[in-house]
Amino acid sequence: MEIFTSTGFLGANKVFPPTKSKERLAKYKVNNTRYKGEYNKERQLVIKTVNGTKTINWKVPKLNYYKLVTDKFVGLLLNEKPIIGTKNKDLEDKLNDIVTNSSFWLAFQEAARTFSSLGDGVLYVYNDNGLPGINAVNPEFWYKVVYSNNINNTKCHVLAQPIYEENFDNVATEDKIIALRVMEHYRGYYIERYYSYNGSTIGQPIEYVNDTGETIPVEGKRYATGIRGFAVIDFNNSKAVDEVYGSSDYEIFNEALELKEKKISQLDCVTDKHIDPIVQVPYSTIEENEETGKAEFNGLGNWIAVREGEEIKYISWDAKTDAVLSLVNKLDDEIAVLSEMGKAFLFGEYANVSGEALKTMIKSALDKAARQIDTIEPAIKKALCAMLDIVGVSVTPSDITIGWQDGITETDLTIAQTAKTKIEAGIISRKRAIMKYEGLTAEEAERDLDIINKENSKGGIVHE
16 A cells, blocks of 8 residues: 655665655556557467467457557547636636637646546646646656645645656767756745656765756755645545545456457468368378478378378368357457447447437446546546646635536537427527637637627628
């Protein structure tokens, strides 16, 4: 169990990364290669031929459902941008400007990918010359320090990243780590310091000139963030009550996918051997090579000798391919269920159906997204509050609303009918409907409403 209740794991002569973190970091690396499609590089299937004289090393194929599951999940969240609102119109316009200018949703998209693939999403809010900025942090460089009597209460976030020496003189030179940058983030401030580091053990604190040209002294330097809370905000996938970190979406269906890849490899081998079948020949047709002393058959391909009286013919593997194909199909069903994506959504097994029909077909995926939003939304609101703090606006998460879309495109007629029904029922305002169903900002929606009002007052189309 990886729980830190102090920053004591940082300092001279300490093993880094900490021993406690090795299991989490190892899982990160494995799942990262799964998402990138770099897994199965060295995996091979060993098959013996019928005559037992040769072994075939058959490369196991990649069926990268890992990336597919993550990208489908992120698509449900962000194919249609969520609508951010507040109780105050001026604040809403300012907040939407901040979101647009900081590429907020791009940073969140990257963090949402690590949330699904690695189990943890980490956002970092910073002051960019007076303007709020945000980016996603690789969880591999992030450690959370919590209180011993309540692990859900955070003391600080630690960002620790190796710095490599730039060497352009020799392309064969291996990357050399020259320092370890450590940032301890507390509420309202962070401390930056540097250590000598050899890749496995932390050395002594050092003076270091950072990327901005500022010299960080040996004892480190403290910076105010201008943020009331933490500048680092995390959200965790499928986190157990006694854990600090989350769990990847890949863990639950990995075994089923590995078995499918193995069976596909076996089918490939069978198909290959049918293309290059074995020849059955009687003993009388076999001759001994005078030079090598080995038995040979004067023909093409592999051969196997049988008793006299048998005809010369090609034989193929007696493989139960139908049973294997049936198992592969069942594994598809299992992967779809375990990933909660459903076959219709995961494999695109639907015809040209309406948005409403599609929502019924992919209900399990929508349910998963809705459940994950409950985990993600508080983190997004904290990040938005932190960004407003930087520009001198103080709000609480309860002041912000987020209207999530489902990423399913409806026809224009369905959208219009839905919007009309909700407006007439008093469930939603005209401005909010334009923002929600047309994907416009608050300012753009106001402009459209002005044009619509002018058209209605003059009884026709107004050209602007």
